[in-house]
Amino acid sequence: MRADAARNRDKIVEAARQAFRTRGYDAPLDDIAKAAGVGAGTLYRHFPTRESLVDAVMQAWVERVNDAVGKVLAEGGTPRELLLRWFDTYVELISVHKGGPAKITRAMEDDTSPMRTKCQTLRAANAQIIDELGAALRPGVDSLQFARLVGGIASVVDQGNLPAPSVKPMLEVVVDGLLV
Amino acid sequence: MRADAARNRDKIVEAARQAFRTRGYDAPLDDIAKAAGVGAGTLYRHFPTRESLVDAVMQAWVERVNDAVGKVLAEGGTPRELLLRWFDTYVELISVHKGGPAKITRAMEDDTSPMRTKCQTLRAANAQIIDELGAALRPGVDSLQFARLVGGIASVVDQGNLPAPSVKPMLEVVVDGLLV
DNA sequence: CACGATACGGAGACACTCTCCGGTTAGCAA
C-alpha cells in the first residue's frame, strides 16, 4: 500500500472513531469522509461496508477485551461475584458506541461478518469465564448463549436510553439463572 | 371523517400489515402508499410517523394479548411452567413483524410513543402474571423488567435470524433467575 | 527525471423520507 493511502486510511478510521462515539454507528459515511478530508470514493475503497469500518475502528478493542477478562479472572471471588463482574464489563465493552450492542451481538451470529475476528475475541473471553466457573454453571451453557443473553440486555438498555443502574438488576437475574 | 378518507385509511393499514409482515418494519412508506393505491401525502396525513402506522396495524393485537394471558393463567401448572409458557407466548406476540421485538421493547420505555396504549396492554398482562406468581418471584421484579429481559432475548433472536428452538434455553435461564 | 501503476475524489444516480399546494370530491343546505 502506498504511503498516502495508508495516511488516508488512518485519517478515516480516526474520523469514524469520533463520529461513532458522538453520533452512533449510523453516522453518515459521507460526513465521515468529509471529516477525514478525503472523498467518499476513497472511504468506500478502503472500507466497502460500514461494518468493515467499524471493525477497523475496533482495532485496539481486542487487547481491551483480553485485558478485561484477565482482570476479572484475577480478582476471583465467588462464582456469582465473578460472573456479575464479567457481565458488567461485557456490557461496557460492547456499549462503547450507540448501536454497538445490537451490531456486535448480531455479528456474533454471522461468520461472514467483517467483525468476526473481533467477535472471536469476545467468544474466547466468554469461554475463559465458562472454563473457570465449570460445574457452577447450569449444563448446556456456551459462549454464544452468554453473548445472546447479555447482548440482549445491553441492546435494550442502549436503544431505550436507560440509565446505567438499570443494567445490574437484570444481569443479576441472568447470573442467578445461569448458576446452579 | 369523510367516507373516502376512512376507506383510504383502511387500505393503508392493510397494505402496511402486508408490507410489515413480508419486509419488516423498515418497509418504505412510499411503497406502502403505492400498494394501498393512495398518494404519499395521503399516507402521511393519516399517519404522521411510521410508529403511528405500526400502532394502527396492531389494532387487533390488544385482544390477542388479553386472550393469550388469560389462557396462560387458566392452564395453571407450577410457577416455572406458567412463567415459561407466558414468556414463550410473549416472544411470539412481539415477533409478528421483523424488527417488532426491538421496536415494541423500546416503545415500552417511551411514554410519548404512539404505541403506548398497546404497550400498556403488555404491561398489564405482565402484571397479571406477576400477581399470580407472587412470592415465587424474586423481590423487586416488575412488569417493565419482564419486558426488558424477554424483549432483549426476542430482539437478539429476531435480528440474528436465529431458529425458533434457540429461544427456549434462554427463556429457561431468565425464568430460573426470576423465581426463588 | 520520467513513467505508469496505484490511489484519489466528487458529481451524480439511486433509494427513501416527507412536505406543499393546486386539484378533486363528499356531503350538506337551500
Added chain:
DNA sequence: TTGCTAACCGGAGAGTGTCTCCGTATCGTG
C-alpha cells in the same frame, strides 16, 4: 337537484444518505 365549501387527495420535488464511475493526481521505482 344543484351549488358550494370544507375536507381530502396526490405526486413532484426538496432533502438526506448511499455508493459508483471515471477523469485526474501522485507515489515510488528504474
